[in-house]
Amino acid sequence: MIRKFISLFPLWAIILSIAAFIYPDVFSPYKAAITPLLGVVMFGMGITLSAHDFLLVLKRPGVIALGTAMQYILMPLIAFILSYMLHLPTEIMAGLVLLGCCPGGTASNVICYLAKGDVALSITLTSVSTLMAFILTPALTWLYIGQAVPVEVGGVMVSIVKIVLVPVALGIIINTLFDKYIERFKHAFPALSVAAIVFIIAIIIALNKDNILTAGKLVVVAVVLHNGFGFASGYYISKAMGLDEKDARTLAIEVGMQNSGLSVALAVKYFSALAALPGALFSIWHNIMGSALAAYWSSDEDKTGL
Template sequence: MYQKILQKFTSLFPLWAVLLSAVAYVYPEYFAPHQGLIVPFLSLIMLGMGITLSVDSFLAVLKRPSAVILGTLMQYTVMPLAAWIVCLVLKLPPDLAAGVILLGCCPGGTASNVISYLAKADVALSIVLTSVSTLLAFLATPFLTWVLIGQTVEVDVMGMLVSVVKVVIVPVVLGLAINYFFEKKINAVKDVFPAISAAAIVIIIAVIIGTNSANLGKSGPLVLLAVILHNGLGLAGGYGVSKALGFSETEARTIAIEVGMQNSGLSVALAIKHFTAAAALPGAIFSIWHNLSGAFLAGHWSKKSISVPDESKVPSKKGIHSKKLG
């Protein structure tokens, strides 16, 4: 009985996200002071994901590098180009255009791992893609920013890597260890973790909205439209190209989420340091919107089953069931 209740709660988490976001916007004073909860809550979610994964999940990713290569290439082509096109079409002022393009040149964010988990995508692939794009950011982000804006930016790649290790890698590895050594004991409570993750991400979104409520009021429809278009092009491009190239539904979902969800916190920090406060606004709005759009997408995909061959009936065909590139 409790499993059905948990599943129902998790499936409705986009609704909870919207409701609590509305409350946070109207009463930001109740949420803004709790920014310190974001990192611990993300770590808690990653721990839960690690518990539901296995070492075999990551070994399977290494056996299909084409998905990693495609996801990484799209991260640093689709999003920068989409940002540039959106700026041209909407004729954004220079400061706002710089912020949107800088956002498009950033690596994937850790929130994508959470959304992949809730969307029943490939969490191991998502984590690998986030890590790889972060590793490449110290070269890709400054270079692409220079090409599209004409100004270079300095990226604290070591700080980013330390953050990814603390927030993503360590909790996931700990979860993997718990699953490996205590698998039988925790099987009965594994259904709790998606619900915990849903509740945590809803609270994180509310805190972000509460913190940026003033910016939301000042942003105007143009910045919001630019952010929505940019995020939408990333999600649609990631999914469409992956499916067109013959990747599985699970891989396509994962790549779409990874490509469409940027490290908006990095873009805000770089914009303030190298451009203007106005240039940081697109990243701040994006940090809210991509969580909300990701929540809705995860809610939609979590209700759609992914058909795969029954391995128990085909013992000679072990491993991951996905189409390879080429």
């Protein structure tokens, strides 16, 4: 039942987004809940990890370095280029670039499993990029858009520590020390994370109803292209670097799927509700495209017997 709920994440996100668009007054008062809800998501991520998950860094440092480098080089650069090509308004550009500067998405591990990629590698890449986010996310955001909009680098760093590092670390500690006591409850955390992300999306949609009517199509185009180029570049660069099919799929998913919830929380706090719109739409779209890509790769593997 819980797995079914999690697998239908895009559907819940679409349904609640439509509800938020029609009845914005129901969701918009919960703007202040975005940050605590993301903390819940990050704690849920941490509770599924242990110190053992980071050992792969020592065993395959080259692949980990390549995946992390692509995550933090390609996605901000793609967002920056798209912003200028599409002539995005400054606030939306800020939101899209911030999204590109965020670490890998928490749903990437599930998508990787469905795509028959390397789940252990996916978990390690997500964990490493998440731990590096408190330095790289604010630094890269300032580098790309600091001339266009004020970027509080120190404030963003502190926020990421509070929203991401502390909850993740707490989750890892609890999982490591009390694993046998919480084993039967672990399966509930991914579902709780899905519910929290869906509600965050709904809040942002509600806050941006008027903006969606005026700039919605442009933001959708930007998000679709950003995500698509992320998947494609992650896959083909991995292939060009000599990685096998399984690793290439894993890195493509890690590069293409962002922690959009983090971008939403930071955009609302440091820019505006409009700047959070790319992240909210990305949350829906990258899960739809990730699931579709996983289904394609999985069926292709079954046909070829790989």
